[in-house]
Amino acid sequence: KQEVTQIPAALSVPEGENLVLNCSFTDSAIYNLQWFRQDPGKGLTSLLLIQSSQREQTSGRLNASLDKSSGRSTLYIAASQPGDSATYLCAVMDSNYQLIWGAGTKLIIKP
Amino acid sequence: KAGVTQTPRYLIKTRGQQVTLSCSPISGHRSVSWYQQTPGQGLQFLFEYFSETQRNKGNFPGRFSGRQFSNSRSEMNVSTLELGDSALYLCASSLDAGGQAVYGYTFGSGTRLTVV
Numbered sequence: 367k368q369e370v371t372q373i374p375a376a377l378s379v380p381e382g383e384n385l386v387l388n389c390s391f392t393d394s395a396i397y398n399l400q401w402f403r404q405d406p407g408k409g410l411t412s413l414l415l416i417q418s419s420q421r422e423q424t425s426g427r428l429n430a431s432l433d434k435s436s437g438r439s440t441l442y443i444a445a446s447q448p449g450d451s452a453t454y455l456c457a458v459m460d461s462n463y464q465l466i467w468g469a470g471t472k473l474i475i476k477p
Numbered sequence: 478k479a480g481v482t483q484t485p486r487y488l489i490k491t492r493g494q495q496v497t498l499s500c501s502p503i504s505g506h507r508s509v510s511w512y513q514q515t516p517g518q519g520l521q522f523l524f525e526y527f528s529e530t531q532r533n534k535g536n537f538p539g540r541f542s543g544r545q546f547s548n549s550r551s552e553m554n555v556s557t558l559e560l561g562d563s564a565l566y567l568c569a570s571s572l573d574a575g576g577q578a579v580y581g582y583t584f585g586s587g588t589r590l591t592v593v
Contacts, residue, residue, distance in 0.1 A: 400581050408586060409567055415581035455520070464533055465510070465582070467520040
């Protein structure tokens with residue numbers, strides 16, 4: 367059974383710092399991995415999608431990497447801003463075509 | 478282009494009642510998935526529809542059901558509501574279903590259901 371873990375559960379950093387969020391999964395048989403952000407009480411905003419054959423994806427200040435063999439993905443946020451404060455979730459599409467979710471990392475960027 | 482639209486945004490129901498939630502996917506998307514999000518359980522998969530057929534189902538009781546119409550709009554129904562059904566219900570659409578969902582999922586803003 368696929369399990370997804372996100373570490374840390376919460377992170378607070380000063381504005382301007384670069385930071386890394388981690389996501390690990392137990393079964394390397396995945397179709398893709400997607401990173402989302404969720405603001406309090408709101409829906410999910412897709413950030414980056416990495417196919418199983420890819421190693422990384424970039425969008426603006428965000429870079430996500432995928433190492434399927436080790437069951438890990440990282441989300442790198444450069445030059446963090448207070449507007450980046452949110453909960454970040456990763457989800458893998460497993461061999462049954464279902465999205466399996468991590469519990470999220472709550473990120474606070476202090477001005 | 479318009480995103481995924483969920484209605485209503487907020488809903489308060491009494492135990493034992495039934496409720497229907499609606500989701501309109503992005504134009505051209507034929508796959509619609511539903512998720513329940515609670516503080517204790519996080520995000521849990523309910524079901525996925527593609528071309529009016531249920532393709533996948535999560536581990537929820539039969540009180541939770543759904544359907545998809547020919548225009549890809551989807552509805553989710555919960556009968557005999559329980560207090561534990563209080564949650565944010567999220568709908569996501571994708572260009573295609575299953576292994577072809579290579580374009581990822583776009584989520585709506587959700588429906589906040591409170592059961593009292």
